[in-house]
Every structure is written in structure tokens, then in C-alpha cells.
Amino acid sequence: MWHNGDMHIVVSPLLLVTIGQYVAFAVMFCFAIGGIIFASQWFRHDDNSALSFGMLTIYTLGCVVLAAKLFTAASFLTI
Amino acid sequence: MNDGAPLFEGESVLCALRKHGVTFAYRVIGFAVLGAFPFLAWFLLHTSLSGADIPLVRNTVLFASIIWLCFLWVATFYFWTIYRLERWFVTDRRLVTIEHAGLFARTVKSFALEDIDHVETSSAGALHSMFGYGDIEIIWKDNSYYTLTDIPAPERVEAAIQESHLRMHNMEEAARKQQETLRLVAHEVKGHLARNAAVLSSIVSGDFGEISAPLKDIADRALTGTKAGVGEVMDILSTEGDAAAHVNLNKEPFDLRIEVRAIVEREKPIAQDKGLTLEFIEDPRPCIIMGDKQTMRERVIRNLVENAINYTQQGSVTVGVSTAETSVVCWVHDTGVGISPKDMPRLFTQGGHGEHSQEVNPNSTGFGLFAAKQVVQAHGGEIWAESDGVGTGAKFFVAIPAVNNA
Numbered sequence: 001m002w003h004n005g006d007m008h009i010v011v012s013p014l015l016l017v018t019i020g021q022y023v024a025f026a027v028m029f030c031f032a033i034g035g036i037i038f039a040s041q042w043f044r045h046d047d048n049s050a051l052s053f054g055m056l057t058i059y060t061l062g063c064v065v066l067a068a069k070l071f072t073a074a075s076f077l078t079i
Numbered sequence: 080m081n082d083g084a085p086l087f088e089g090e091s092v093l094c095a096l097r098k099h100g101v102t103f104a105y106r107v108i109g110f111a112v113l114g115a116f117p118f119l120a121w122f123l124l125h126t127s128l129s130g131a132d133i134p135l136v137r138n139t140v141l142f143a144s145i146i147w148l149c150f151l152w153v154a155t156f157y158f159w160t161i162y163r164l165e166r167w168f169v170t171d172r173r174l175v176t177i178e179h180a181g182l183f184a185r186t187v188k189s190f191a192l193e194d195i196d197h198v199e200t201s202s203a204g205a206l207h208s209m210f211g212y213g214d215i216e217i218i219w220k221d222n223s224y225y226t227l228t229d230i231p232a233p234e235r236v237e238a239a240i241q242e243s244h245l246r247m248h249n250m251e252e253a254a255r256k257q258q259e260t261l262r263l264v265a266h267e268v269k270g271h272l273a274r275n276a277a278v279l280s281s282i283v284s285g286d287f288g289e290i291s292a293p294l295k296d297i298a299d300r301a302l303t304g305t306k307a308g309v310g311e312v313m314d315i316l317s318t319e320g321d322a323a324a325h326v327n328l329n330k331e332p333f334d335l336r337i338e339v340r341a342i343v344e345r346e347k348p349i350a351q352d353k354g355l356t357l358e359f360i361e362d363p364r365p366c367i368i369m370g371d372k373q374t375m376r377e378r379v380i381r382n383l384v385e386n387a388i389n390y391t392q393q394g395s396v397t398v399g400v401s402t403a404e405t406s407v408v409c410w411v412h413d414t415g416v417g418i419s420p421k422d423m424p425r426l427f428t429q430g431g432h433g434e435h436s437q438e439v440n441p442n443s444t445g446f447g448l449f450a451a452k453q454v455v456q457a458h459g460g461e462i463w464a465e466s467d468g469v470g471t472g473a474k475f476f477v478a479i480p481a482v483n484n485a
Contacts, residue, residue, distance in 0.1 A: 063108065
């Protein structure tokens with residue numbers, strides 16, 4: 001049983017992985033691949049490594065926040 | 080610093096450009112507006128469903144909103160990538176463009192500035208004027224054109240392109256005039272040398288009566304040197320482009336020892352006058368190579384031996400030839416000024432003087448070793464130098480593929 005605020009959600013083991021969670025995993029995967037691609041392009045072709053490193057940090061932090069929120073939303077969809 | 084530009088040796092960047100930062104800011108503002116939609120939807124949902132709690136609807140909207148924000152987040156960084164990586168460089172010779180059509184499609188183009196016909200700049204619109212950016216259209220001589228869009232300070236860039244274009248034009252003109260002068264001078268010098276050669280030849284052959292043996296010997300040497308000079312000038316006259324680099328070869332098998340010995344004999348009096356010992360060590364076996372013996376003798380061996388004498392104040396110069404299984408090696412060792420590690424890389428380059436070489440040898444043109452390298456390479460060989468540094472003397476080696484005469 002997962003608890004969220006005053007709402008109780010009963011999750012069947014069979015429904016544990018739902019479409020929402022599949023999508024959440026896919027988005028996370030895209031984030032990770034995107035990060036690798038962006039970083040590879042910046043560090044290879046850009047002449048400002050410090051800026052590239054800064055951008056990669058901002059990108060990753062944004063991804064972590066969005067991914068965490070997405071997983072929360074995906075979990076709700078398991079109802 | 081080349082600022083990330085793919086440059087040729089000696090090329091320098093005049094302007095390194097990318098689109099004005101405000102063009103990326105427009106996108107960010109657009110994405111921020113699009114990113115506000117989910118919050119608006121969220122607000123409307125709360126307002127319309129006041130009192131009612133429908134988790135499925137609420138969480139579906141939340142889920143879709145985050146997917147939307149994810150998309151915008153990645154898109155922002157995608158456009159940041161394109162913005163950062165698209166570059167234009169105006170160098171003193173070329174316009175180099177780096178274009179990105181997507182994350183992986185990188186196209187680098189290079190345009191010679193000498194092919195430019197004219198350049199136009201335009202800055203239309205309130206935002207363009209406010210932030211000071213615009214487009215530059217470069218029209219080439221064949222009427223094709225290339226446009227640099229959203230460039231900051233386009234007038235400044237246009238001025239740099241025009242200045243570079245003008246400088247290249249002037250350099251071409253100067254090179255053409257220099258070439259004409261060189262050919263004219265070479266032609267005149269050839270005339271004088273040829274007349275000298277004729278007179279010396281007459282003296283040596285006894286047209287002016289019997290002469291003493293020492294005088295005949297001197298005249299003979301002078302005739303040999305003059306003929307070599309005529310040959311050199313003829314070489315220059317027979318070339319169209321870079322006289323020093325051009326090599327016309329008349330290849331035949333010959334024994335390199337004979338040519339090296341001839342040079343050593345010719346240079347020996349000069350070395351002796353300077354108080355130097357010029358020694359020749361030769362392999363007892365024939366040192367046969369395939370090549371142009373006159374070019375090899377005059378442009379390579381003579382150059383190396385004369386250099387050794389010119390750059391040695393006291394001591395000795397040793398010249399040698401030996402043969403191995405696959406190559407014939409000629410070496411010139413001296414006890415002269417030596418070569419500093421800094422000078423070593425530019426030794427065989429065009430016009431490549433050592434830092435203090437002209438103090439020792441004011442007649443140095445900086446083309447001798449470059450020309451020698453061209454000749455050696457045209458023979459499929461290698462030329463290199465070794466030195467432990469300034470004041471330690473130098474060793475020059477020439478290796479040419481051997482012809483097996485067994």
C-alpha cells in the first residue's frame with residue numbers, strides 16, 4: 001500500500017508496472033541518452049569546457065527534478 | 080589561440096562568430112510561454128473542479144504536464160547545442176563555416192576570401208537595430224552567395240572580410256611582381272654568367288695562349304662554378320611557380336660518391352681559406368642511386384657542405400658517403416654553431432632561418448635546405464638533421480634508396 005497525502009492506493013503486483021511507469025522509464029532513458037549526446041557534442045566541439053560543464057549540470061538537475069515528479073505522477077496512474 | 084577553428088599552419092582568426100545570443104533568448108522565451116501552459120491548465124482544473132476530487136483526471140493532467148515540460152527541457156538544450164556549435168570564422172585567408180543540422184550533422188565549409196566579389200550587410204527590424212545584429216551576404220565571383228544570419232555587429236565583420244580580402248589581393252599582386260622581378264634578374268644574371276663561362280672556357284682551352292698551371296687550375300675551378308651558376312639560373316628560369324621548390328629531374332643511375340667528391344674538391348679551398356679542415360670519407364663499395372646527379376649535387380650536397388662551412392667558425396667539416404642494403408647515406412658533420420631545439424622544426428621549411436643564423440651567415444636565404452628537402456623527397460629519400468644544441472655542431476643526413484647493381 002502506497003500512501004500519498006490522505007489517499008491510499010492499493011497496487012496489485014500485476015499492475016505494479018503500468019503504462020505510466022513505462023513512459024516514465026522511457027523519458028528517463030531519453031534524458032540520460034540526451035545528456036550523453038549533449039555532453040559529447042559540447043565537450044568535443046565547443047571551445048568552452050567550463051560552460052559545457054555548467055550546462056550539463058543544469059540539464060541534469062532539471063532532469064532529476066522532472067523525473068522524480070514524473071515517477072510520482074506515474075505511480076498515481078497505477079490506480 | 081584559434082578559438083576552435085580548423086586552421087592551416089600560419090593562418091590566424093580575425094573574427095570568431097556565432098549567432099547573436101538574443102536569437103537563443105527568443106527560443107527560451109517561447110519555451111517559457113509554452114511551459115506555462117500546464118500551470119494554466121492546472122489552475123483551470125482546480126478552479127473548475129473546486130470541491131470535487133477526481134484523482135485520475137488530476138494525475139493524468141499532472142503526468143501529461145510533466146511529459147510536456149520534459150519535452151521542452153530537452154528541446155531547450157537541443158537548441159542551445161545548435162546555437163553553441165554553429166560557428167563562423169573569418170581568417171586572414173578564408174571564411175570557415177561550421178553548420179549543424181541536428182545533433183550529428185556537422186558540416187564544415189571553407190571559402191577562399193580571394194574569390195569574393197562583394198559583401199552586403201542588412202539589419203532590418205526593430206529588434207535587429209535594438210540589439211545590433213543582422214545578416215551578411217557574401218557574393219562570390221561566380222555569382223553564388225553565402226549568407227551569415229543574425230550576426231552581431233555585421234558592419235564590423237564586413238569590414239574584417241573586406242580588409243582581409245584586400246590584403247590577400249595585395250599579397251597576390253606583390254608575389255606576382257616579385258616573381259617577375261626574380262625572373263628578370265635571373266635572366267640578366269644568366270647572361271653575365273654565360274659570358275663569363277665563355278671567356279673562362281676560352282682561357283682554359285688555350286685560346287689566349289699558354290697559361291701557367293696554377294692559373295689554369297684557378298680558371299678551371301672558376302669555369303666549373305660558373306657553369307653550376309648558369310645551371311641554377313636556368314632551373315629558376317624554367318620554373319613557373321616557386322623557383323626554389325620546383326624540381327625537374329632527369330633520372331639515371333649514378334655513383335653518389337663521385338658527385339660528393341666533386342663538391343668536396345670544389346669547396347676545399349673555401350674551407351681552407353677559413354682555416355677549416357674539410358674531410359671526405361667514402362665507402363669503398365659503389366654507392367649507386369637512381370636520380371638526377373646534377374640536381375642532387377648542386378641542390379643537396381653543395382647546399383649541405385656550404386652550410387657546414389658557413390656555420391663553422393673553427394674545427395672541421397666531415398663529409399661521407401656509405402651504402403647499406405636498401406639505401407645510400409650521405410652525411411655532413413661539422414663542429415659549428417649547432418642547432419637549437421627551437422630552430423630544429425623550421426630547419427627545412429621555406430624561408431626558415433635559425434634564430435641567429437643570419438648573424439653567422441648574412442647571405443642565408445632560408446631556402447637552401449627547403450630546396451634540398453624537395454629534391455631528396457623527389458628522389459624518394461629522406462633528409463634530417465641532428466644536433467645536441469647551440470655550440471655543439473650539427474650532423475645532416477641524406478638517405479636515398481640504393482640501386483642494386485650486383
